Amino acid sequence: MTAATWAEVPKGSPFPLQNLPxxxxxxxxxxxxxxxxxxxxxxxxxxxxxxxxxxxxxxxxxxxxxxxxxxxxxxxxxxxxxxxxxxxxxxxxxxxxxxxxxxHLPFEVADYVDFYASEHHAANVGRMFRPGAEPLTPQWKHLPIGYHGRAGTVVASGTPVVRPCGQKKPGAAGELPGFGPSARLDIEAEVGFVVGTGSALGTPVGTDAFAEHVFGVCLVNDWSARDVQAWEYVPLGPFLAKSFATSVSPWIVPLEALEAARVTPPERAHALRPYLRETEDWGLDLRLEVRLNGQPVSRPPFSAMYWTGAQMLAHMTVNGASLRTGDLYASGTVSGPEPGERGCLMELTWGGEEPLKLADGTSRAFLEDGDEVTITATAPGADGTVIGFGEVTGKILPAVAGGRS
Missing domain, CATH: 2.30.30.230 (Fumarylacetoacetase, N-terminal domain)
Incomplete structure (x- = not known):
């Protein structure tokens, strides 16, 4: 048992002595x-x-x-x-x-990589975009899919998010693409991993070195313009639909505080290449909550994620890419198997076809100006405590007027 602290810690505080984020x-x-x-x-x-x-x-x-x-x-x-x-x-x-x-933003972000590590999220997106086909693409269970984001637009929790503008799919063949403020602005409730010590260029980092390089864990909201994304992502993936803002929580929970939260990840349906095999389990029992204008709308379980933080790190460096102090990589949308466990509005409203009903009588397919989104999370801690991550929050501001189209 850890000795008690003399500091005042209210009962149920997310920041007990066993946390120290x-x-x-x-x-x-x-x-x-x-x-x-x-x-x-x-x-x-x-x-x-x-x-x-x-x-x-x-x-x-x-x-x-x-x-x-x-x-x-x-x-x-x-x-x-x-x-x-x-x-x-x-x-x-x-x-x-x-x-x-x-x-403030707790660290200077060197590089930012975003993964797509939730099988439930990827399968739901596949069912929406490719009805009647296999929900997952052929490589999905063989490697953690990801893309490089924009480190310069990673912002501290509480920073307002200006609605982005961009091109959108033309209404008919031969027409110019549309342009204007995103009408399908979304969230992505994610978990981030903060790299402490770097690695040499040309030297892969194995899953067994995860705790030597990753300092701790934070919460991430990777804001997404779905209409911009739908037009630009073929053939090279997300770009302007994601790069306008990514919000990060102000507290980094050290890996040492999460020993009691470690769990075995879901059973693998496919054999893995040796570099992705773990010698110890790095699944984490984190329980997220998403609130829209103060109302809980989803509770995604991070324990359901197919790929772990250690596997993401190994894949990110297997080609010899180096790590730097301050690198941030995120899990991608955290979603569970149940409808109330989906980590983005695109899933929660099934592409806008089933809008959320809010307590004030309004409904949402996607975010409106003035909406505020808050993501929190907890995990089991040592001595029966609960480890909190604080919150990552952001409010939507209208698009900037006067931009050229």
Whole structure:
């Protein structure tokens, strides 16, 4: 059993001692961003309590680059400070109320890759787009499908999302493509993995090295313009339909906090190439919740994902592609087998044919201006605790007027 903390942690808090997620914050009345860990209803200034300038930055990257041994050592130091009452007087002045600080994007994103790792999501999309055919494409169960996104448009939770404009499929053969604000703006509830230590170009990273390179886990909303996507994605895949904004939660939960959440992934229906075989299970029992304008509309289970974070990492580097500190790769839409477990509006409304009924009497096929989407998640933690991930949220603003068509 882990020793109890002397810090105040309200019952049911998503940030117990067993969590200690990392973020970047600015205290009230200050302008200097620095690294903190969440504990109960407070954030602890790590640079101040450890006397280490590694954490006196507006990004986690200097700490991420130090590697697994250092990550483990700092976690142990912070746990000791928060459990030994002899440190209480010295540490307490550096605890800031969470509701009084400003949270920022927690790390500088080096590269961003988005996967398509949910069998249930991929099968639903296949049934919508290819009725009467096999829902999954032939390669789907042999490799984690993904695409490279745009690191420069990964934004902090709470950043408004401007409705994107783009080309759309022509109404008839011979017509010019349509152009204008997306009318089928969607969300994708995802889980992200944050790379700490890099790798050499030309050297693949195996599944067994997952925990040596990946620091922790966050929540991601990969906003998607489905009408733009439908016109552009053949033959090279998503581009402008995805690159306008990807929101990330402010807290990165360390892998050490998720040991109790590790589960065996779903049974594989196909034999895997050796580089994708895991020597230990890295499925994670994360339970997401999607809220639209405050109303829960979906509860996707990450434990149902076909491909694990370790397999995604191995596939991403099997060709010799290097990793860099601050790389982010996301799971793709998290969906489960039940209708209420689908992680995007395209699935929840079946392509807009079955709009969601909201409590205020309105309905939604896709997002409208002014809509706000919030994604949260929990996981089982050590000692029977619940590990929280905070939330990733974004509000839709109207498209910018005056753009050339």
């Amino acid at each position: 990392y973020g970047v914050f600015t205290p009230a009345g200050d302008t200097r961003a620095r690294v903190g860990v969440a504990i109960g209803a407070h954030v602890l200034d790590v640079a101040a309590v450890l006397g280490d300038d590694t954490f006196a930055h507006g990004a986690l990257n200097p700490f991420l680059a130090q590697g697994r041994a250092r990550w483990t050592a700092v976690r142990a130091e912070l746990t000791a400070l928060l459990t030994d009452a002899r440190h209480r007087a010295a540490v307490t002045p550096h605890l800031h109320p969470l509701d009084a600080v400003t949270l």
